[in-house]
Amino acid sequence: MRVLYHLPLSPFSRKVRLVLAERRLPFELKVERVWERRPEYLAMHAAGTVPVLVEDNGLVIPDSGVICEYLEEAYPDTALLGRTLGESVEIRRLVAWFDGKFASEVTRNLIGEKIMKRLFGRSQPDVGLIRAGYANLRSHLEYIGWLAEQRRWLAGNELSLADFAAAGHLSALDFTGEVDWSISAPARDWYSRMKSRPSFRPLLTDRVAGVDPPAHYPDLDF
Amino acid sequence: MRVLYHLPLSPFSRKVRLVLAERRLPFELKVERVWERRPEYLAMHAAGTVPVLVEDNGLVIPDSGVICEYLEEAYPDTALLGRTLGESVEIRRLVAWFDGKFASEVTRNLIGEKIMKRLFGRSQPDVGLIRAGYANLRSHLEYIGWLAEQRRWLAGNELSLADFAAAGHLSALDFTGEVDWSISAPARDWYSRMKSRPSFRPLLTDRVAGVDPPAHYPDLDF
Numbered sequence: 356m357r358v359l360y361h362l363p364l365s366p367f368s369r370k371v372r373l374v375l376a377e378r379r380l381p382f383e384l385k386v387e388r389v390w391e392r393r394p395e396y397l398a399m400h401a402a403g404t405v406p407v408l409v410e411d412n413g414l415v416i417p418d419s420g421v422i423c424e425y426l427e428e429a430y431p432d433t434a435l436l437g438r439t440l441g442e443s444v445e446i447r448r449l450v451a452w453f454d455g456k457f458a459s460e461v462t463r464n465l466i467g468e469k470i471m472k473r474l475f476g477r478s479q480p481d482v483g484l485i486r487a488g489y490a491n492l493r494s495h496l497e498y499i500g501w502l503a504e505q506r507r508w509l510a511g512n513e514l515s516l517a518d519f520a521a522a523g524h525l526s527a528l529d530f531t532g533e534v535d536w537s538i539s540a541p542a543r544d545w546y547s548r549m550k551s552r553p554s555f556r557p558l559l560t561d562r563v564a565g566v567d568p569p570a571h572y573p574d575l576d577f
Numbered sequence: 578m579r580v581l582y583h584l585p586l587s588p589f590s591r592k593v594r595l596v597l598a599e600r601r602l603p604f605e606l607k608v609e610r611v612w613e614r615r616p617e618y619l620a621m622h623a624a625g626t627v628p629v630l631v632e633d634n635g636l637v638i639p640d641s642g643v644i645c646e647y648l649e650e651a652y653p654d655t656a657l658l659g660r661t662l663g664e665s666v667e668i669r670r671l672v673a674w675f676d677g678k679f680a681s682e683v684t685r686n687l688i689g690e691k692i693m694k695r696l697f698g699r700s701q702p703d704v705g706l707i708r709a710g711y712a713n714l715r716s717h718l719e720y721i722g723w724l725a726e727q728r729r730w731l732a733g734n735e736l737s738l739a740d741f742a743a744a745g746h747l748s749a750l751d752f753t754g755e756v757d758w759s760i761s762a763p764a765r766d767w768y769s770r771m772k773s774r775p776s777f778r779p780l781l782t783d784r785v786a787g788v789d790p791p792a793h794y795p796d797l798d799f
Contacts, residue, residue, distance in 0.1 A: 425662065
């Protein structure tokens with residue numbers, strides 16, 4: 356059985372879980388406590404991050420970006436990276452936007468600074484970074500809302516990897532209670548459509564010791 | 578004429594310049610001073626980073642990762658992303674390694690902290706970060722040397738995007754005089770082969786106000 360090494364709060368792992376489920380590719384989830392730096396895991400993936408996908412034939416595919424490109428090439432029945440050059444550019448632009456810009460401006464400040472430091476208790480969270488994270492989240496929600504008003508899905512008329520990249524981050528933030536959905540009604544509507552997809556269901560039953568998701572987290576009609 | 582908006586010290590811009598030249602795609606270079614946040618540029622690419630490629634047909638392609646995937650699809654004569662699934666995974670894994678891990682552990686600490694702060698004079702460079710950058714550069718050079726000893730090129734027997742991603746970072750660092758090539762003879766040999774390629778020549782004549790590259794920078798026999 357295909358194995359995905361992951362962490363429940365990792366937005367990059369969440370993106371891959373959604374994409375595998377959308378492609379109807381069965382997989383077994385294994386939690387990898389990356390901070391333990393397990394030698395067998397580092398031998399497989401020297402960077403030591405999650406997610407890593409291991410195929411039945413033994414092929415090891417690290418990094419969520421690499422995994423998503425691989426899945427598109429290996430299982431072309433489901434096209435999540437567009438069908439024309441222009442579509443692919445817009446989809447990959449938004450994936451880079453969420454996994455690069457959104458990740459460093461929002462996710463790192465809120466989940467990295469606030470939640471991970473609380474869970475591990477290693478150092479004091481930096482209040483300035485957390486404040487910046489909330490301000491940036493507001494702008495990003497407005498941008499998502501703007502995209503969702505122009506188009507059926509974030510990158511165009513078809514559901515694409517851009518939606519799953521955004522949903523990976525937002526679902527991790529929503530799990531930790533960080534998202535004020537009243538900021539943008541169209542962003543909320545888009546996220547509600549994402550949440551209703553069968554691929555999303557396993558994420559809504561995630562549990563993490565030390566984090567209580569808000570009451571609306573698993574609620575499809577939040 | 579195709580236009581590439583770039584900055585001479587940006588390793589991501591350098592990667593794309595090398596890849597365009599390897600593909601024999603003519604292009605005009607335009608320096609984009611991203612810190613000026615030019616409205617016309619932001620309208621084209623909201624994230625405001627370099628590089629951005631603009632094709633003759635008007636297609637705007639931002640982000641070096643997006644550009645390199647686009648070029649592979651649009652101009653398939655030159656394959657820089659491998660021919661089998663396994664090759665592609667290894668190439669993209671290393672591109673993610675250099676543009677993610679190497680960038681944050683080395684380039685950001687040395688070029689970001691040391692050179693950019695000196696050029697802009699906005700705040701004092703953080704000595705701890707610079708020291709970490711040198712220590713990390715040593716490990717990374719050893720890893721590159723190890724790869725270069727196992728294989729003809731970094732990701733396998735064929736020259737690939739992995740080589741250009743690594744060369745983008747190392748050439749920017751070498752330009753600023755940060756690389757001690759005595760750390761790894763095989764890494765030095767690999768870089769010397771990269772530097773001898775015709776695609777590399779324009780990078781060796783770059784000039785940046787306020788930065789004097791070391792005497793060996795343009796030297797093919799350094």
